[in-house]
Structures are given as C-alpha cells and as structure tokens.
Amino acid sequence: MTIKFQNICKFYDGAAAITDLNLDVQQGELVVLLGPSGSGKSTVLKMVNRMVSHDGGHIFFNGKDINSFNVQDLRRRMGYAMQSVGLFPHRTVGHNIATVPKLLGWDAQRVQSRVNELLYLLAMDPKQYANRYPHQLSGGQQQRVGVARALAADPDVLLMDEPFGALDPVTRAALQLSLKKIHRATGKTILFVTHDIDEALLLATRIVLLNHGRIVQMGRPLELLQQPTNDFVADFLGRADLGLKLLSLRPIAPHIKAMDGAEPIHTISHTATFKEAISHMATLHVSSLCVVSADGTVLGQVHATDLLETSYV
Amino acid sequence: MTLSLVQRSNPVLALYVALAIGAAGGLPFLRVAPNRLLSGEPVYLWDVLQQLGNQQINALMLALVVLLCIAVWQPVQRITQALLILAMAASLAGVWLLASDFARTAIQAENPFRRTTLGAGFWTLAALAWLIALDAIARVQLPTLPRLFLQIAFFLPLLLSLNEGQHLSIAQEYANQSDVFGPAILRHLQIVFLAVVPALVIGLLLAWRMTRTRNLRQALFPILNVIQTIPSIALFGLLMAPLAWLAIQLPVLGRAGISGVGIAPAVIALFMYALLPIVRSALAGLEQVPTEAVNAARAMGMTARQLLWQVELPLALPVLLIGLRAAVVQTTGLAAVSALVGAGGLGQIMFDGLFSAANELVILGVIPIVLLAMLADTFFKVLSSLIKTRP
Numbered sequence: 189m190t191i192k193f194q195n196i197c198k199f200y201d202g203a204a205a206i207t208d209l210n211l212d213v214q215q216g217e218l219v220v221l222l223g224p225s226g227s228g229k230s231t232v233l234k235m236v237n238r239m240v241s242h243d244g245g246h247i248f249f250n251g252k253d254i255n256s257f258n259v260q261d262l263r264r265r266m267g268y269a270m271q272s273v274g275l276f277p278h279r280t281v282g283h284n285i286a287t288v289p290k291l292l293g294w295d296a297q298r299v300q301s302r303v304n305e306l307l308y309l310l311a312m313d314p315k316q317y318a319n320r321y322p323h324q325l326s327g328g329q330q331q332r333v334g335v336a337r338a339l340a341a342d343p344d345v346l347l348m349d350e351p352f353g354a355l356d357p358v359t360r361a362a363l364q365l366s367l368k369k370i371h372r373a374t375g376k377t378i379l380f381v382t383h384d385i386d387e388a389l390l391l392a393t394r395i396v397l398l399n400h401g402r403i404v405q406m407g408r409p410l411e412l413l414q415q416p417t418n419d420f421v422a423d424f425l426g427r428a429d430l431g432l433k434l435l436s437l438r439p440i441a442p443h444i445k446a447m448d449g450a451e452p453i454h455t456i457s458h459t460a461t462f463k464e465a466i467s468h469m470a471t472l473h474v475s476s477l478c479v480v481s482a483d484g485t486v487l488g489q490v491h492a493t494d495l496l497e498t499s500y501v
Numbered sequence: 502m503t504l505s506l507v508q509r510s511n512p513v514l515a516l517y518v519a520l521a522i523g524a525a526g527g528l529p530f531l532r533v534a535p536n537r538l539l540s541g542e543p544v545y546l547w548d549v550l551q552q553l554g555n556q557q558i559n560a561l562m563l564a565l566v567v568l569l570c571i572a573v574w575q576p577v578q579r580i581t582q583a584l585l586i587l588a589m590a591a592s593l594a595g596v597w598l599l600a601s602d603f604a605r606t607a608i609q610a611e612n613p614f615r616r617t618t619l620g621a622g623f624w625t626l627a628a629l630a631w632l633i634a635l636d637a638i639a640r641v642q643l644p645t646l647p648r649l650f651l652q653i654a655f656f657l658p659l660l661l662s663l664n665e666g667q668h669l670s671i672a673q674e675y676a677n678q679s680d681v682f683g684p685a686i687l688r689h690l691q692i693v694f695l696a697v698v699p700a701l702v703i704g705l706l707l708a709w710r711m712t713r714t715r716n717l718r719q720a721l722f723p724i725l726n727v728i729q730t731i732p733s734i735a736l737f738g739l740l741m742a743p744l745a746w747l748a749i750q751l752p753v754l755g756r757a758g759i760s761g762v763g764i765a766p767a768v769i770a771l772f773m774y775a776l777l778p779i780v781r782s783a784l785a786g787l788e789q790v791p792t793e794a795v796n797a798a799r800a801m802g803m804t805a806r807q808l809l810w811q812v813e814l815p816l817a818l819p820v821l822l823i824g825l826r827a828a829v830v831q832t833t834g835l836a837a838v839s840a841l842v843g844a845g846g847l848g849q850i851m852f853d854g855l856f857s858a859a860n861e862l863v864i865l866g867v868i869p870i871v872l873l874a875m876l877a878d879t880f881f882k883v884l885s886s887l888i889k890t891r892p
Binding site: 237259261262263264268270272273274275276278287288291 | 791793794795796797798799800801802803804807811812815816
C-alpha cells in the first residue's frame with residue numbers, strides 16, 4: 189500500500205499552490221505533512237483521494253495512477269478523517285461508522301461486528317454509544333467516531349487532515365496515543381496533516397515539512413531537529429526550545445539504573461520520555477526519580493545528570 | 502416572580518366572550534322561511550331557548566358563563582383550560598343540537614316545506630367555540646402529537662350529533678345532493694395529487710440542480726415568483742387556449758382527456774403554483790445541510806445519487822416538509838377555483854350554490870375543502886414532529 193507523488197503541481201487561478209512535489213510513501217509509514225497554514229499540506233493530502241485534482245504530474249496508488257481508478261472505488265479504499273469530523277447528524281454512531289462497509293455491500297452481520305470492534309478499539313462501549321446520535325457526544329468522542337468511520341472498511345491507507353486540531357489538549361493527547369497504538373497494531377499506511385510540531389514529533393515515522401507548496405525537508409523527526417537544512421526549518425521547529433523537543437523524543441527506558449543508596453521518594457512511569465522526567469524533577473525539586481512499571485514494581489532510578497548528558501546521535 | 506393582573510388574565514378569551522355575547526344577542530341564530538326561495542324571518546338564540554323552554558339547557562348555559570369568567574381571570578390553571586376545551590366541544594355540538602331541535606319542532610308544528618336555515622349568529626358562535634378551544638389547547642402546552650390529536654378530537658361531539666340535524670335546511674340540501682359529494686371529494690383529491698406530486702418531484706430536482714449551478718437559480722426564481730402573482734382564474738383561462746390548440750393538433754392528447762377545459766388546465770396551473778413553495782423550501786433545506794457532512798460523504802466514496810438520498814435529502818427533509826405542507830394546503834384551496842374551467846371537485850358544489858343563490862350549498866362545498874386542507878396540514882405537522890424526534 190504505497191503512495192507515490194511524481195512531479196505534482198497544482199495551480200489556483202494561475203498561482204502555483206504546489207510546485208514539483210515528489211514523495212514516496214512506503215507501506216506502514218506514518219508520514220506527517222507539516223507546515224504553516226497556506227503551505228499546501230492539506231491540498232497534497234486531498235489530492236490522494238481526488239477530493240482535489242492535480243494539474244501536473246502523477247500520483248500512484250500501489251503503483252497505479254489514481255486517475256485510472258473509478259473515483260468512488262478509490263475513495264472507498266482510503267479512510268478519511270478531518271478536523272470538522274463531518275459525522276452525519278441524522279445517523280447514529282453505529283450507522284455513521286458503517287457508512288463505507290455498507291457502500292461496499294457488506295452483509296449486516298459483518299458490518300455489525302466491525303462497528304463493535306472499532307468502538308472497542310477507540311475505547312467506546314458499543315452498548316452505550318452505538319445508538320447515540322452525534323450531537324449527544326463530546327467533541328473528543330465525535331472525533332473518535334470519525335476515526336472509527338475512517339477505519340471501518342479496513343482501508344489500505346488512512347488520510348487524516350488535522351483530525352485533532354479542534355480538541356482540548358488532554359483529549360488530543362489521548363487520541364494521539366490511540367492513533368499511535370492503532371498504527372502500531374495494524375501497520376496501516378497513514379498520511380497525517382498538522383501544523384502542530386509536537387504532534388508531528390510524537391506521531392511521525394517521517395516528517396515532510398512543506399512551505400509555499402514545496403518540500404523543504406523530510407526525514408525522521410530526530411533528523412529534522414538535529415540537521416535542519418535551512419533557517420526556515422530551524423525556526424519552524426522552534427529554535428529556542430529545540431533541546432526540550434529533543435528530550436521529548438527520547439524514552440527514559442534505556443537509561444534506567446539500578447538502585448544505589450537511598451531510594452528516590454518520587455516515582456515516574458517507565459514509559460515516560462526525557463522531557464517528562466526532567467519536567468517532573470524540576471517541579472519536585474529533586475535530581476532523581478524512582479522508575480516504576482504499570483503495576484507498581486520498582487524497576488530502578490533515573491538521574492538528571494544522566495539524562496542531560498546523554499548524546500542524541 | 503410577579504405576575505400582574507393583566508398577564509394573569511386572558512384578554513383574548515375576554516374578547517371572544519364579548520363577541521359571543523354580541524353574536525348571541527344581535528345576530529339571528531336561525532332564519533325560518535316558508536319555502537326554499539324566500540330569505541326568511543330571523544330567529545334569535547333567546548327565542549330558541551324560550552321556545553324550547555328546557556330548564557336543564559338554561560342551567561348548562563349558566564354553568565358555561567361561570568366557566569368562561571373563571572377562564573378569563575385564571576388562565577394559568579391547566580384544569581380550567583381542560584374544562585374549557587370540553588365545554589367548547591360540547592357548545593359546538595350544543596348550538597347544532599339547539600338548531601336541530603328548533604327545526605324539528607317547527608316542521609312538526611307547521612307546513613312541511615318550511616325551511617330552517619342556519620343564521621349568522623349560529624356560524625359566529627360555532628366559529629368562536631372553535632377559536633376559544635384552539636386558544637385553550639395552545640395554553641395547555643402539550644407536545645405536538647397530543648396537541649394535534651386534541652385539535653381533531655374537538656370535533657367529535659359535533660360529528661356524533663350531526664345526524665340530529667336532518668330537519669335543518671342545510672341537511673336537506675345535503676340530502677338532495679348527497680350523491681355528488683363522494684365523487685366531488687375524490688375528484689378534488691385527484692386534482693391536488695396530480696398537481697402536487699409532479700411539483701414535488703420536479704421541484705426537488707430543480708432545487709438540487711440549483712445547489713450546483715447558480716445560474717439556474719437566477720433564471721428560475723423570477724419566473725416562479727411571477728407565476729405566483731398571476732390570479733388563479735386568469736392562469737386557468739390563459740392555459741385554456743394553448744391546451745385546446747394542442748388537443749386539436751395532437752389527437753392523442755385529446756383522447757387522453759387533455760383539452761382546453763376540464764382537469765388539464767387546472768392541474769397544470771396548480772402545479773405551477775405549487776412549484777414555488779416546494780422549490781424554495783427544498784433549496785433552503787438542501788443549503789442548510791452541513792458542508793462537512795457533504796464533504797465527508799464524498800470523501801468516503803458516495804456517488805452523487807447516494808449523497809442525495811443518504812445525506813442531503815434526509816437532512817433537508819424537515820425544511821422541505823414545511824414547504825410541501827404549504828403547497829398542499831394552498832393547492833387544496835386553489836383547486837376549488839378550478840371548477841370554473843370544468844375541472845369539477847368540491848368547487849363545483851360551491852359554485853352551484855353561488856349561482857343558484859343557495860348559501861347553504863356554498864357552505865356545503867366549502868366545509869369539506871376546509872376540512873381537507875386542515876387534515877393535510879395536520880398530517881404534515883405530525884410527519885414533521887415524527888421526523889424531529891429522530892434527529
């Protein structure tokens with residue numbers, strides 16, 4: 189399930205919106221299209237399922253030009269989630285999720301079990317939620333249903349257009365983790381648009397940074413932070429708190445040390461990142477933390493000096 | 502919370518009661534004539550009560566006056582309003598029974614050709630009873646369905662006592678013409694159906710095209726608006742000549758029953774009138790469908806047809822129904838006029854009465870039209886409320 193952009197151009201009223209864009213998305217990647225507003229990241233995404241047409245070049249889906257597909261067939265093979273969610277207000281949650289499976293003519297029983305499966309996957313009890321209407325849900329729940337709907341027919345590719353942009357930070361973080369888990373569990377190819385750098389750093393296996401309709405730099409999150417190709421990249425990723433962003437990319441797990449001497453009073457989860465650990469230490473005025481697993485077992489400790497002196501290469 | 506006396510009292514009801522007292526005292530309740538052709542002598546409500554001399558009726562009238570006074574000053578009490586609705590339903594049947602009783606005794610007393618005609622007093626009192634009941638039903642503040650049911654159930658006592666009025670002239674007129682009513686109602690419904698159903702289908706298609714092409718809207722709405730301003734009789738007349746010409750040129754049409762007079766010009770004209778409310782509401786309905794939902798539907802791979810049937814139409818339906826209701830009610834009323842071009846229907850009875858100066862025949866034609874329009878109105882209100890409970 190690959191997507192290949194080859195010399196893609198797009199013009200709006202004669203002005204170039206996308207210029208000569210080349211991008212290969214491999215099976216299982218979670219590619220984040222990152223950039224300021226007006227950079228064309230959303231346009232690139234919408235070209236994939238032909239919600240926006242491209243004016244030059246070719247886009248290949250599994251090696252076949254997307255224009256050679258029947259447009260409805262193409263779209264039904266690609267899950268689509270967006271910031272405004274766009275749930276159908278007259279249909280229940282279950283019915284909303286079932287949209288594409290029904291378009292594809294799945295039998296009722298298969299649809300039903302798929303809906304339940306997806307609601308469980310997104311931590312919503314089917315008994316409680318399947319028969320509710322969208323207006324009876326919170327914003328975060330609506331977006332969960334939006335993601336479930338995009339995943340419903342087990343699409344080859346997931347296209348997500350700033351799906352968590354309108355949510356509060358807590359809900360957003362929870363959904364980001366859900367998405368990460370889903371990506372890891374299903375190995376789906378995901379194309380994700382955002383302007384939120386932290387979101388990009390958290391989710392991406394690869395970041396594609398766009399500006400004025402051109403790719404400025406692409407690579408793994410760490411590469412972009414450590415080797416920005418120009419000032420725009422460095423500025424956009426946040427020159428001032430670059431260090432903090434780097435910390436956020438590193439889990440503490442490999443740096444846990446055995447206890448020696450007094451056990452630290454305060455604890456931290458073994459899944460935490462450097463950033464969380466340092467932040468914890470700063471607020472608690474300590475220089476070491478006791479690392480515990482989810483069930484409370486003490487695994488060891490981490491020291492501020494160890495964390496700060498680790499090299500990032 | 503302070504409520505002034507003005508807010509606590511019900512000035513609307515007070516006005517109705519004042520009008521009812523005026524109508525009972527000043528307008529003839531009935532007219533009695535020696536035969537069908539003469540206009541007759543006025544008989545007032547007071548005369549009727551005196552002649553019948555029934556103490557129980559007089560006591561009931563007194564109770565009614567007391568209840569009305571309470572209802573004027575204490576409109577917030579639901580029990581008062583409930584009693585008022587019952588009392589008005591009974592009063593509506595009551596004036597009918599009073600008139601019937603008077604007619605029966607009058608016939609028995611004198612010659613069999615004597616006609617007892619319902620007078621302005623009767624019609625005013627009946628109308629006021631209905632208006633008071635509607636006001637009371639609104640004040641009880643029920644959900645839509647029970648409220649609509651109550652508005653219909655209000656006529657039940659009258660319907661049950663309808664047979665008692667056989668000695669009234671209106672019943673005699675009905676008896677003389679009873680065989681034309683059934684076909685007339687069917688023909689009326691046929692005209693409405695043939696005009697509104699195509700208007701719905703074509704109106705929907707036009708509105709749907711308008712959401713895609715802006716030019717169509719700019720071209721069509723002025724035309725529809727102008728049609729709406731043409732008087733119906735003129736439009737029927739204007740259609741007669743071209744249709745007659747068509748029927749001559751194409752004999753197939755003539756054999757299919759299409760000609761300058763009859764049902765064809767009526768249905769075409771009414772179709773044109775029904776188009777504006779339907780197109781306007783369908784367009785308003787389609788335009789308030791959330792853009793995000795439409796975009797999501799397209800992005801998920803719905804075809805234009807699936808988008809229309811599964812997303813746009815269901816979401817536009819509540820607004821569309823408002824326009825459809827207006828179109829049906831309007832067409833039911835306008836169809837009466839189409840009797841003038843030979844389309845038949847209930848309008849035929851109405852015009853027969855008009856041209857033979859038989860006022861009661863006019864009323865016999867009008868009442869079913871009003872009832873049909875009311876039933877259609879209620880039907881669509883029920884439909885709307887059923888849709889709204891399922892968001």
